[in-house]
Every structure is written in structure tokens, then in C-alpha cells.
Amino acid sequence: MLAKKKSSESRNRRVTRVEPPVLEEAVVAAQGLTDNIESQVEIAAQLMGLPEDEVRPVVLKSVSQPRRSERLPERMIMSERSEGPKVVVVERKRPRLVMPR
Numbered sequence: 001m002l003a004k005k006k007s008s009e010s011r012n013r014r015v016t017r018v019e020p021p022v023l024e025e026a027v028v029a030a031q032g033l034t035d036n037i038e039s040q041v042e043i044a045a046q047l048m049g050l051p052e053d054e055v056r057p058v059v060l061k062s063v064s065q066p067r068r069s070e071r072l073p074e075r076m077i078m079s080e081r082s083e084g085p086k087v088v089v090v091e092r093k094r095p096r097l098v099m100p101r
Contacts, residue, residue: 020048021047021048023044023048023050023055023058024058024062026043026044026047026048026055027040027044027055027058027059027062028062029043029044029047030043030044030047030059031062037059037060037063040059041055041056041059044058044059
């Protein structure tokens with residue numbers, strides 16, 4: 001018995017899952033854009049579509065906590081590469097010339 005082929009219509013349907021950001025994600029994004037706390041409140045509120053009064057306590061709470069990068073040790077150990085330096089080649093393509101008729 002042969003399996004039924006799926007119609008091309010079912011393959012072309014795409015389901016896009018949209019998840020709005022949570023408030024903490026909006027605050028982190030705002031912190032990445034500016035160091036000014038009031039600007040962070042404004043940016044996060046606009047991202048979430050919330051009033052600034054609801055966002056302000058979350059921003060102030062996150063400011064009082066040390067950032068993850070600040071909790072990491074100052075020294076980082078990089079392992080040496082044995083493969084040598086990376087080579088990057090940039091080629092410029094010349095525009096095609098069109099011959100007049």
C-alpha cells in the first residue's frame with residue numbers, strides 16, 4: 001500500500017509563533033542601549049507597551065543587582081590555537097559592462 005502524498009498546500013503553510021518579550025528581556029535590552037536609568041525605563045516601557053510606572057520598579061531592581069559580566073572574574077584564559085592565523089579574502093567584483101547597440 002502506498003502512502004498518500006501530502007498536498008503542496010499543506011507544505012506551504014507556515015506557522016509563525018509570536019512570543020512577546022517578557023519585561024525582564026525588555027529591561028536588559030534597554031540597559032544595553034543606555035546607562036541612563038530614566039531612558040531605560042522609557043525604552044522598556046515602549047518595548048512592552050506598558051506605562052512607565054509599571055516598568056520603573058523592575059528597572060530599579062535590576063540596577064541594584066550586579067550584572068552577570070560584573071560577577072565574572074576579571075581574568076579570562078584563552079586557549080592557544082594550533083591551526084595558525086585565520087585568512088580572510090575579500091574580492092571585488094567588477095560591474096558588468098553593457099555594450100551599446
